[in-house]
Amino acid sequence: MKNRLKVERAICDLTQQQLAEQVGVSRQTINAIEKGNYVPSTTLSLKLARVFSKPLEEIFQLDEND
Amino acid sequence: MVKNYLFSPVFRKIGYALLVVALVFFVLCLSFDQLAFGLQYPMISLTPPMDEEWTIFKFYPRITQGGWFEIVMTLMCVGCVFVAFSREKEEDECIAQIRMQSLVWALMVNMVLVLLTTLFIYGGSYLTCMAVYPFSTFLFFIIKYNISLYQFRKNNEE
Structure with missing residues (x-):
């Protein structure tokens, strides 16, 4: 799965720690999501989309391999 | 919830x-x-x-x-x-997934050991091994979980 988390975070001028605190996870989890090492759950994905006020599909997209 | x-x-x-x-x-x-x-x-x-x-x-x-x-x-x-x-002090879904994967790994490794013990060890030694296996599952899990958690935190530290 691909994501634009880092881009959206830069647009909103948020650090990983700030974003992590807003959605209730650790900073390492946010880093893992941005690197593509971890696929977040539906709940976490929706929380992230709500932080950026964007639809879920704008932040997370399926890969060709998915 | x-x-x-x-x-x-x-x-x-x-x-x-x-x-x-x-x-x-x-x-x-x-x-x-x-x-x-x-x-x-x-x-x-x-x-x-x-x-x-x-x-x-x-x-x-x-x-x-x-x-x-x-x-x-x-x-x-x-x-x-x-x-x-x-x-953990900072518990989230990623750590929960690491915990689950470590538990599955530990159970599988332990069952392989039980199988090998059953096939190749007999008598009193077999009973001694069986007495250890309830704890070996936990020990494998603790080791695997801590290694996985350390690697996760190290790889995502930046």
């Missing part, structure tokens, strides 16, 4: 302390006979004495003498559960 059955993080330290106490106690009782045989206390048993015939699905409640081995096993059981199933 998802229920979390994990203990508070403070139980991890209690668990490690219990494991250390159990290990020290085990070594002391093996080394000093007076300590081992002085620790007799009455406890309930459901199996007949060794010289009597035992029928499966039939229980023979009686009072027998327990001792240091039962104490060590109890401390090990409780210690392993506390260490293995304590929350």
Whole structure:
């Protein structure tokens, strides 16, 4: 799965720690999501989309391999 | 709301302390006979004495003498559960996934060991191995979980 988390975070001028605190996870989890090492759950994905006020599909997209 | 059955993080330290106490106690009782045989206390048993015939699905409640081995096993059981199933200070879904994957790995590795033991080891040695396996699952899990958690934090530190 691909994501634009880092881009959206830069647009909103948020650090990983700030974003992590807003959605209730650790900073390492946010880093893992941005690197593509971890696929977040539906709940976490929706929380992230709500932080950026964007639809879920704008932040997370399926890969060709998915 | 998802229920979390994990203990508070403070139980991890209690668990490690219990494991250390159990290990020290085990070594002391093996080394000093007076300590081992002085620790007799009455406890309930459901199996007949060794010289009597035992029928499966039939229980023979009686009072027998327990001792240091039962104490060590109890401390090990409780210690392993506390260490293995304590929350992290920062618990989130990623750590929960690492915990689940480590648990599956530990169970599979342990079952392979049980299988190999069953096929290649016999007699009293087999019973000794079987006595260890309840704890080996937890030990494999604790080792695998801590390694995975360390690698996760190290790889995502930037």
